[in-house]
Amino acid sequence: MEEQRKHIEEPDASLLLAYIREKASSEEQAIVEAWLQDREENEQTLLQIARIYHVQYTHRRIGQRDSLKAFELMQERIRRRVWQKNIYRFSTVAACIAVGFFLSTLLxxxxxxxxxxxxxxxxxxxxxxxxxxxxxxxxxxxxxxxxxxxxxxxxxxxxxxxxxxxxxxxxxxxxxxxxxxxxxxxxxxxxxxxxxxxxxxxxxxxxxxxxxxxxxxxxxxxxxxxxxxxxxxxxxxxxxxxxxxxxxxxxxxxxxxxYETAWIEGKLMFYNSPLPEVLRDLSYFYNVKFEVKDPMIKSYYFTGTFIDKQLSQILDYLKISSGIDYKIRQITGDDSQGVNHTVVELTNKRK
Structure with a gap:
C-alpha cells in the first residue's frame, strides 16, 4: 500500500496577506508557492483570502477601481499557477479534517x-x-x-x-x-x-x-x-x-x-447540563439530528468536556454514563437545499 503523502502546513495568515499584497520577499514567495503546489484546494483558499481582504477594505476605495483590479490580478496569478503544478485529489471529508479551524473559515x-x-x-x-x-x-x-x-x-x-x-x-x-x-x-x-x-x-x-x-x-x-x-x-x-x-x-x-464559549476553540463543555441542551449543542456542532425515542431521556443531566472528539466517542460516553443506547442511521436530508444530516436515534437502557 502506498504510504500516505505528508502535506505542507499552511503558511501564517500574515505571510499569505503579504503574498496577496505583493510585499513578500523572494523566500516568502517560495514558501507560499510551494504550499500552493501541494494540493488543489490551496488555490481556492488563497483566492478566498484575497476576496476577504479586498472586501474588508472596499469602503476605503469606493469610487475607485483599484480593489477590483487587484482582485482580478490575484485571480489571474492563481489561474496561471494551475497549469504549472500537479493536481492532487482528496475527498471532502479528508480535506475538512486536514485544514482545521483556520481553513474552515475560508470554506x-x-x-x-x-x-x-x-x-x-x-x-x-x-x-x-x-x-x-x-x-x-x-x-x-x-x-x-x-x-x-x-x-x-x-x-x-x-x-x-x-x-x-x-x-x-x-x-x-x-x-x-x-x-x-x-x-x-x-x-x-x-x-x-x-x-x-x-x-x-x-x-x-x-x-x-x-x-x-x-x-x-x-x-x-x-x-x-x-x-x-x-x-x-x-x-x-x-x-x-x-x-x-x-x-x-x-x-x-x-x-x-x-462553558458558553468553548465552541470557539472547537471544544464542548457541559456541567450538569440538561440533556436537551447537550443534544442541541451536539446537533449544531456535528451537523446531526437526534431522535429521542423515550421522553425519560430528556430528564437526564450530563457533565463532560470534549476536545477534538468524534461524535461516536461522545455517544459512547453518553452510553456509559447515562445508560443511553444509540443507533446512527444513514444520511438523510433535502438535497435541493444542499444540506444533509446524520440521524442519531437514542433509546433508554435503564428500563
Whole structure:
C-alpha cells in the first residue's frame, strides 16, 4: 500500500496577506508557492483570502477601481499557477479534517451584493458542522458556529455599526463611543447594543429562544413584543439572558462563560447540563439530528468536556454514563437545499 503523502502546513495568515499584497520577499514567495503546489484546494483558499481582504477594505476605495483590479490580478496569478503544478485529489471529508479551524473559515460562503447606493452587503455563512471567524470593517472579530449567517454593510452607516445574525456568534467588539455596535436577530425582534465588549449570542431561527451571554464589558438588550412594546435589559459580565419569542419573557442567570464559549476553540463543555441542551449543542456542532425515542431521556443531566472528539466517542460516553443506547442511521436530508444530516436515534437502557 502506498504510504500516505505528508502535506505542507499552511503558511501564517500574515505571510499569505503579504503574498496577496505583493510585499513578500523572494523566500516568502517560495514558501507560499510551494504550499500552493501541494494540493488543489490551496488555490481556492488563497483566492478566498484575497476576496476577504479586498472586501474588508472596499469602503476605503469606493469610487475607485483599484480593489477590483487587484482582485482580478490575484485571480489571474492563481489561474496561471494551475497549469504549472500537479493536481492532487482528496475527498471532502479528508480535506475538512486536514485544514482545521483556520481553513474552515475560508470554506464558508461569502456573498457580496450592492444596494445601488454604493453600500455593499456582505453575507458570511458558516458551513454545517464547521466553525468560522471573520474580521469586520471596524476591526471587530466575529466567530460563527455551525450553520450560522452574518450580514453586514461595507461601509457601516454613519451613526451605527449594524449587523444581522442568524445562528450563533461570538463577538469581540472594537470600542467606539460614537458608533454603537448593534446585532439584530429573529427578523429584528431583538437587538443587542454595545460600544465595545465581548459576548456570545445564540439565535437559531428554528429554536424560538435567544440566549445572550456577556463575557466582558456591558450590553443592552432590546426585545420587541407583538404589541409593539419593547423589553429592555442591561447585562453584567457572566450573566446570560434567555428570551423566549413565544412568551416574550426574559430569564437571567449567572453562568461560567467558559462553558458558553468553548465552541470557539472547537471544544464542548457541559456541567450538569440538561440533556436537551447537550443534544442541541451536539446537533449544531456535528451537523446531526437526534431522535429521542423515550421522553425519560430528556430528564437526564450530563457533565463532560470534549476536545477534538468524534461524535461516536461522545455517544459512547453518553452510553456509559447515562445508560443511553444509540443507533446512527444513514444520511438523510433535502438535497435541493444542499444540506444533509446524520440521524442519531437514542433509546433508554435503564428500563
Amino acid at each position: 464558508s460562503w461569502w456573498n457580496i451584493t450592492n444596494d445601488g447606493t454604493g453600500v455593499q452587503m456582505v453575507t458570511v455563512r458558516s458551513n454545517p458542522g464547521m466553525r468560522t471567524s471573520c474580521n469586520l470593517p471596524d476591526g471587530t472579530v466575529a466567530y460563527l458556529n455551525s450553520g450560522s449567517m452574518l450580514v453586514y454593510p461595507v461601509p457601516y452607516d454613519k451613526d451605527k455599526r449594524a449587523v444581522t445574525l442568524d445562528g450563533e456568534g461570538y463577538f469581540k467588539v472594537t470600542h467606539d463611543s460614537e458608533k454603537p455596535f448593534i446585532v439584530s436577530v429573529a427578523d429584528g425582534k431583538m437587538k443587542v447594543i454595545v460600544l465595545g465588549t465581548e459576548f456570545n449570542l445564540q439565535a437559531y431561527r428554528e429554536e424560538g429562544v435567544i440566549e445572550t451571554t456577556l463575557v466582558s464589558g456591558k450590553v443592552n438588550i432590546e426585545a420587541k413584543k407583538e404589541n409593539g412594546t419593547v423589553v429592555r435589559q442591561e447585562l453584567s459580565p457572566s450573566i446570560k439572558a434567555t428570551y423566549s419569542l413565544s412568551t416574550c419573557k426574559m430569564n437571567m442567570e449567572s453562568v461560567n462563560t467558559a
